Amino acid sequence: MSDAFYLFSGCLIPTRLPFLEASSRFVLDRLGVAYEDLPDAACCVEPIGLRTMARDTWLVSAARMLAIAEEGDRDIITLCNGCYMSLREAAHSLEDRIVRRRVNAILGAIGREYRGKTAVHHLPGLLSEREEAVRAAVVRPIALPLVSHPGCHMLRPSGVLGLDASFRPEVVDRIASWAGATTVRAEEWPSCCGGGLSGIHEELSAKLLDGPARSHLTSGGRAILTPCPFCFVQFDIKQKGGLPVLYLAELMALAMGAAPERIGLQHHRNKLSL
Amino acid sequence: MRRTAADPEIGDWLERTAPLALQCQQCGECAAVCPSQRHGGIRPAELMARVAAGAGWPNEDSLWLCARCMSCSERCPSGADPGEVIALLRERAAGRGQLPAYLREEAQRFFKTGLSFPRTGMTRKLRKELGLPVGEISEKALTECSEIVRRTGLGRFVRE
Numbered sequence: 001m002s003d004a005f006y007l008f009s010g011c012l013i014p015t016r017l018p019f020l021e022a023s024s025r026f027v028l029d030r031l032g033v034a035y036e037d038l039p040d041a042a043c044c045v046e047p048i049g050l051r052t053m054a055r056d057t058w059l060v061s062a063a064r065m066l067a068i069a070e071e072g073d074r075d076i077i078t079l080c081n082g083c084y085m086s087l088r089e090a091a092h093s094l095e096d097r098i099v100r101r102r103v104n105a106i107l108g109a110i111g112r113e114y115r116g117k118t119a120v121h122h123l124p125g126l127l128s129e130r131e132e133a134v135r136a137a138v139v140r141p142i143a144l145p146l147v148s149h150p151g152c153h154m155l156r157p158s159g160v161l162g163l164d165a166s167f168r169p170e171v172v173d174r175i176a177s178w179a180g181a182t183t184v185r186a187e188e189w190p191s192c193c194g195g196g197l198s199g200i201h202e203e204l205s206a207k208l209l210d211g212p213a214r215s216h217l218t219s220g221g222r223a224i225l226t227p228c229p230f231c232f233v234q235f236d237i238k239q240k241g242g243l244p245v246l247y248l249a250e251l252m253a254l255a256m257g258a259a260p261e262r263i264g265l266q267h268h269r270n271k272l273s274l
Numbered sequence: 275m276r277r278t279a280a281d282p283e284i285g286d287w288l289e290r291t292a293p294l295a296l297q298c299q300q301c302g303e304c305a306a307v308c309p310s311q312r313h314g315g316i317r318p319a320e321l322m323a324r325v326a327a328g329a330g331w332p333n334e335d336s337l338w339l340c341a342r343c344m345s346c347s348e349r350c351p352s353g354a355d356p357g358e359v360i361a362l363l364r365e366r367a368a369g370r371g372q373l374p375a376y377l378r379e380e381a382q383r384f385f386k387t388g389l390s391f392p393r394t395g396m397t398r399k400l401r402k403e404l405g406l407p408v409g410e411i412s413e414k415a416l417t418e419c420s421e422i423v424r425r426t427g428l429g430r431f432v433r434e
């Protein structure tokens with residue numbers, strides 16, 4: 001596998017939150033990570049709704065993306081908890097030879113094959129493995145108290161994702177500390193933002209959001225820090241009267257010297273004062 | 275209807291959900307941690323008990339009230355994976371046409387555009403302002419994705 005990566009931005013970030021993509025690219029550039037956009041990318045097959053309607057569609061579509069990365073001999077970087085879970089769970093399912101054979105029978109019809117050579121890295125995972133480079137790239141420490149909200153699908157299922165723990169996760173906090181921020185923990189077991197019910201049942205989604213929104217508000221943090229665009233939307237747009245939210249790559253980009261307008265911070269609805 | 279092993283629903287139960295549901299010890303951990311149950315949504319432990327008993331197939335609307343946070347499966351001490359059981363039950367409910375309109379639209383969007391969320395005028399404007407690549411889904415990706423949908427389960431929910 002080469003040192004270069006394919007960047008897979010997913011659907012929600014490039015369509016509705018392109019400023020989160022801008023901050024992620026800024027961070028990757030500052031770290032000197034070599035990457036190109038994943039060629040012929042499409043939706044990971046969203047793992048909350050679509051995956052549960054048709055498991056086979058999810059698996060084959062995700063396998064298609066993994067196969068493309070394999071053809072280019074590169075690993076994938078994801079920017080979204082949903083994409084990360086989707087691709088990692090698919091790669092895990094595809095370790096079963098019978099499953100892989102069935103999936104490849106369908107991929108064969110579009111001229112592709114998955115052999116199981118590509119690894120999938122979530123941006124926080126990639127950052128956490130590069131402490132020295134991240135620290136060296138920080139030129140303007142952001143000494144804000146933040147409350148970290150990793151989001152369910154960076155953590156669970158922990159056996160498959162293997163990135164952080166469900167109980168007292170620490171990866172997001174550790175990376176934030178390299179940017180000069182302090183983090184507080186509102187919850188030992190991070191609770192769900194309700195994003196998965198958005199569009200399906202707004203009332204219940206709002207009730208779920210209310211739990212973390214309230215505990216974050218009294219945590220002592222001045223803003224919520226999350227690596228997930230679904231959590232970001234819940235806190236930036238759906239939440240009423242709660243703390244503003246920063247996407248992890250936004251914090252890191254700011255600390256690495258990005259001008260706030262350059263990474264589109266003005267497009268947050270729930271305004272943040274730095 | 276008389277149920278025999280030849281009944282496809284029984285076959286499905288035996289092959290897919292029973293191996294998980296029968297591991298459930300009814301400890302109630304999943305119920306305690308489930309944010310949906312706390313607010314009147316899905317009740318994972320009760321659902322597992324009904325599935326384990328083979329007491330028909332729960333296909334009530336509450337299946338769609340799971341937020342898929344996976345806390346239940348993570349906390350389950352028996353490896354019964356209630357989150358996955360719910361996902362399997364949803365798939366079956368969807369196959370019978372019982373699914374939220376929102377997800378039917380999303381399936382259609384994935385089939386037609388290769389995306390779960392729509393690109394809009396705002397998308398193009400913001401991407402340009404931020405100096406990002408246009409980022410359209412390629413023709414090739416679209417052709418391949420729709421071919422996959424036609425050959426797999428999501429094909430049931432889309433119109434050409």
Ligand code: SF4
Nearest residue numbers: 308340341343344346
């Ligand atoms: S995955 Fe669904 S059932 Fe399980 S804890 Fe989360 S909301 Fe409840």
Ligand code: SF4
Nearest residue numbers: 298299301302304350
């Ligand atoms: S946590 Fe597991 S064993 Fe306990 S009730 Fe739920 S499914 Fe059953």
